[in-house]
Amino acid sequence: MANHNKLGKRTDQRVQLVYSQASQLLWYGKIETTVARAKAVRKVAEKMITLAIKSYKDTVVVTKMKKNQKDELIPVEYTNDGVKKLAARKRLLANLADIKEIKAEKESNQSFKERTKDIKFPLIEKMFGEYAPKYEKRAEELGQGGGYTRIIRLSNRRGDDAQKCILELV
Numbered sequence: 001m002a003n004h005n006k007l008g009k010r011t012d013q014r015v016q017l018v019y020s021q022a023s024q025l026l027w028y029g030k031i032e033t034t035v036a037r038a039k040a041v042r043k044v045a046e047k048m049i050t051l052a053i054k055s056y057k058d059t060v061v062v063t064k065m066k067k068n069q070k071d072e073l074i075p076v077e078y079t080n081d082g083v084k085k086l087a088a089r090k091r092l093l094a095n096l097a098d099i100k101e102i103k104a105e106k107e108s109n110q111s112f113k114e115r116t117k118d119i120k121f122p123l124i125e126k127m128f129g130e131y132a133p134k135y136e137k138r139a140e141e142l143g144q145g146g147g148y149t150r151i152i153r154l155s156n157r158r159g160d161d162a163q164k165c166i167l168e169l170v
Helices: 011-028 035-055 083-095 109-116 122-142
Strands: 030-034 059-067 073-081 149-156 163-169
Touching: 011 030, 011 035, 011 122, 011 163, 030 035, 035 083, 035 122, 035 149, 035 163, 073 083, 083 122
Parallel strands: none
Antiparallel strands: 030 163, 059 073, 149 163
């Protein structure tokens, strides 16, 4: 009897595949894959989103003294991650692939640099800035957490007859 949760791969390859596809799902919003892979990816992606939701509000405002052009010390306020958010950020960085921001069509180099100058890890920023608030609001409305993804089954693949599907964020 074949074990279906192994996806026909060695452990290190399987883990890499699942986290890589989870990163693609979180960046693009949907991916096309087999049903078995989709179920494994869904598990990881939902945990990552939940982690972001639980910690995205944890920020600390810090005031630092900085020198201006006239060598005068002036106070400057920074917003840093709190303890929970920092731990969550490190865990997301450790698990998710670092996907680079892509320049939009007809966007000048200057405006692209301006838009992305403060963003070191676009996928992580997207998790905290876009998905966490959206899914927290959804959880409050429905009175439940989880259920951030859906699997839409497609026809079987030619060649090996594997059941294909689209895995997408709700």
